[in-house]
Amino acid sequence: EVQLVQSGAEVKKPGESLKISCKGSGYSFTIYWIAWVRQMPGKGLEWMGIIYPGDSDTRYSPSFQGQVTISADESISTAYVQWSSLKASDTAMYYCARRDASTTDDAFDIWGQGTMVTVSS
Amino acid sequence: SYELTQPPSVSVSPGQTARITCSGDALPKQYAYWYQQKPGQAPVLVIYKDSERPSGIPERFSGSSSGTIVTLTISGVQAEDEADYYCQSTDSSGTYTVVFGGGTKLTVL
Numbered sequence: 001e002v003q004l005v006q007s008g009a010e011v012k013k014p015g016e017s018l019k020i021s022c023k024g025s026g027y028s029f030t031i032y033w034i035a036w037v038r039q040m041p042g043k044g045l046e047w048m049g050i051i052y053p054g055d056s057d058t059r060y061s062p063s064f065q066g067q068v069t070i071s072a073d074e075s076i077s078t079a080y081v082q083w084s085s086l087k088a089s090d091t092a093m094y095y096c097a098r099r100d101a102s103t104t105d106d107a108f109d110i111w112g113q114g115t116m117v118t119v120s121s
Numbered sequence: 122s123y124e125l126t127q128p129p130s131v132s133v134s135p136g137q138t139a140r141i142t143c144s145g146d147a148l149p150k151q152y153a154y155w156y157q158q159k160p161g162q163a164p165v166l167v168i169y170k171d172s173e174r175p176s177g178i179p180e181r182f183s184g185s186s187s188g189t190i191v192t193l194t195i196s197g198v199q200a201e202d203e204a205d206y207y208c209q210s211t212d213s214s215g216t217y218t219v220v221f222g223g224g225t226k227l228t229v230l
Binding site: 037045046061062095105106107108109112113 | 122152154156158163164165166169170173175205207209211216218220221222223224
C-alpha cells in the first residue's frame with residue numbers, strides 16, 4: 001500500500017525548535033516530489049514548499065521562504081519540515097503530500113494523516 | 122500573487138446536483154485539481170487535470186473547464202459528500218508555485 005505516515009502531535013513553547021517528519025512507503029520515494037501544506041485551525045490549505053528527495057531540490061512558497069526548512073533523507077524515505085524558532089502563529093495542522101507527475105499529471109495524490117503542532121506558552 | 126477564488130459555501134438537497142466553481146487567471150494554461158476534505162481527515166484527490174477522476178472516486182464527481190473558470194460537479198449528491206472542497210493549480214510564471222483556492226463548504230440539506 002502506498003502511504004505517507006507522519007510523526008505525532010507536538011506541543012511546544014514559543015521560541016523552541018521543531019522538526020516533524022513524513023515517511024513514505026509502498027513506492028519509490030526518491031522519484032516523487034513531497035510537498036508540505038499548512039492548515040491553520042478552521043482555515044484553508046496553504047502550500048509551504050516541495051522537495052525532490054532524489055537530489056533535495058527544494059522550492060518554497062514566498063510566504064514560507066525563510067520561515068521553515070524542508071529536507072529529506074532518501075535512505076530512510078523520509079521528508080521533514082523544521083522550524084528554528086516557533087511562534088504561536090505556527091499553530092496548525094501540517095500535511096505532507098506526494099506529487100504524482102505521471103498518472104495524475106502533478107496532482108497531490110497521496111496525503112499523510114497530518115501532524116498537529118500547537119505552540120503555546 | 123496568484124489567487125484562486127471559490128465561493129465560501131454551496132448548499133444542495135440530497136439527489137440534486139452541486140456545482141462548485143474556481144476562478145483564476147492562469148487556469149486556461151494550467152491544470153486544476155480538486156480535493157475533498159471531511160472534518161478531521163486529510164484531503165483526498167477527487168479530480169485531476171481539470172476533468173479526470175482517480176480510481177476509486179465515484180462517477181458522480183466530474184470536472185470541467187471553461188476559460189478562467191473550472192467547475193467541480195457532483196451529480197446526485199449524497200449525505201456523505203458533505204465536506205470542504207479545494208481547487209488547486211499552479212501559476213504560469215515559470216517558477217513552480219502551488220496555489221489552493223480558499224475552499225468551499227458543501228452542505229447537504
